[in-house]
Amino acid sequence: YEILFIYGIAFLGRALHHIFFDNLWTIGWQYIRTGNLDRLLMRPVNPLFQIIAERVQQDGFGQLLIGSGVLYVASDHLDMIWSFGDVLMLIVLVLSSGLLYIAINLFFATFSFWMVDSLPVVSAVFSLSDFARYPMTIYSKVLMFILTYIIPFGFTAFYPAMYFFGGRGYGAMAIATPLVAIIACLIAYRFWLFGLKAFASTGS
Numbered sequence: 001y002e003i004l005f006i007y008g009i010a011f012l013g014r015a016l017h018h019i020f021f022d023n024l025w026t027i028g029w030q031y032i033r034t035g036n037l038d039r040l041l042m043r044p045v046n047p048l049f050q051i052i053a054e055r056v057q058q059d060g061f062g063q064l065l066i067g068s069g070v071l072y073v074a075s076d077h078l079d080m081i082w083s084f085g086d087v088l089m090l091i092v093l094v095l096s097s098g099l100l101y102i103a104i105n106l107f108f109a110t111f112s113f114w115m116v117d118s119l120p121v122v123s124a125v126f127s128l129s130d131f132a133r134y135p136m137t138i139y140s141k142v143l144m145f146i147l148t149y150i151i152p153f154g155f156t157a158f159y160p161a162m163y164f165f166g167g168r169g170y171g172a173m174a175i176a177t178p179l180v181a182i183i184a185c186l187i188a189y190r191f192w193l194f195g196l197k198a199f200a201s202t203g204s
Helices: 002-032 036-041 047-053 059-077 084-109 119-133 141-150 158-164 171-175 177-197
Strands: none
Touching: 002 036, 002 047, 002 059, 002 084, 002 119, 002 158, 036 047, 047 177, 084 119, 084 158, 084 177, 119 141, 158 171, 171 177
């Protein structure tokens, strides 16, 4: 049930990303390759906001319900007692998990400015998120390092869950999750702006 709890947090974070930011997957083949990005750049609105706003995945709300159900069942079997502070922290950590999925997606989708379509790369990177749904202590130190400091999927589920399991040596990592999410978003957005400057219009 501890593994189920970790999975529930990952599922909720992924659902938030899926509902509001799923269109990031299409940057390469739907906007850059077809020239649709030129149309967005002509408008006096942030092009990234336009890409995000053009698509909302309603099936993600079902994922939110399933994730909430999984989290409830797991916490019930673990006899967890929830205080107001715990609930508030859970919300913050789930939002941080969602932000990390968004940041990682945006960062690797930005490679489309040079590759035309970075979907295979994004898909390969996102497959690593499956590792974060299990206790990362079962993996090698190399993989754990990658999922913590290189592609921080560990902060989407494992480290946040440790906050509710008494830390177990990872309490500081759990508390740092919101900060890691903010830094990851800033890095991803700066890289997006860098890629946007390198964009060569299909009409040029």
